[in-house]
Amino acid sequence: MANSVTIPSQVNASIVTNQSNIANAQSQIANNQVSPVAGVQGIVTQLSSQASNLTANGANITQASNVVRVSQTALQQISGLLKQLQSLASSSNSSTTSPTDKAALQQSFSSIAGQVSNLVQSASVNGSNLLNSNNGLSIQTGLGSDTSSSTTVSGFSLNNLVTALSSLNISANALAVPPVNPYFSPPSAFIGATNLGAAEALSVLQQSLTTVSNAQASLTASQTNLQTLQTENSSTATGLDNSVNALQTPDLPTLQQQLSAYNNQQNINYYLASQINQQSSQVLKIFH
Secondary structure (H helix, E strand, O other): OOOOOOOOHHHHHHHHHHHHHHHHHHHHHHHOOOOOOHHHHHHHHHHHHHHHHHHHHHHHHHHHHHHHHHHHHHHHHHHHHHHHHHHHHHHHOOOOOOHHHHHHHHHHHHHHHHHHHHHHHHOEEOOEEOOOOOOOEEEEOOOOOOHHHEEEEOOOOOHHHHHHHHHOOOOOOOOOOOOOOOOOOOHHHHOOOOOHHHHHHHHHHHHHHHHHHHHHHHHHHHHHHHHHHHHHHHHHHHHHHHHHHHHHOOOHHHHHHHHHHHHHHHHHHHHHHHHHHHHHHHHHHHOO
């Protein structure tokens, strides 16, 4: 009769299971990461992807906000220049201004008009310019593919304004003959004017200031909307990141308690196995 001892399957299964639990708990504690679970891992992947997309959206919103900010700065400067041009045109429109002075005023007028043109063309960020095109910007701000997940910032082409200013001559007692655009009033509007060029300039400048003011109001609203969207975007991304961390980061105090319980159970298993071995050995001696 062979001298062999067999540990009952229940005790052996408990030893194997507890050893696996101990190794799993130790691994999670050492790596500070929950062991992968198929269903949970799929959720983590989805949430991580959404958080990544929102981060990219945040960068797009920041870029658009920069474009708007540059445009706002340019419009503020353009508004100031247009008021300077108004002052020059008013001076030239005076019947007491000499032809020599009018010529000097026109020279200053042309120089400042050139500055307006430069501001319009240079209000660009990475190729995006809201002042020389009506195209505007379309920014992805949500996670979907429909229109509700994107935001539009309108463009305000000031090219006609620039063309109108460059055509004006505040020293000439004659109307300019520019391309047709909304900045010029019909000739009948200037009947009786002592200086047709200056009177026409004042009309154009008033319309130009209105256009600039409207653009400023629209861009201010767009900037406020972008800031709101950025706050919401950042908050949602942070929430998703926190959810991912909660799913991936183990509860260390609980794990420590579980590990202690597993170790205690394993000690009991080994004790039972030892007792079974001793009893089995004594039985074998009787039949030896």
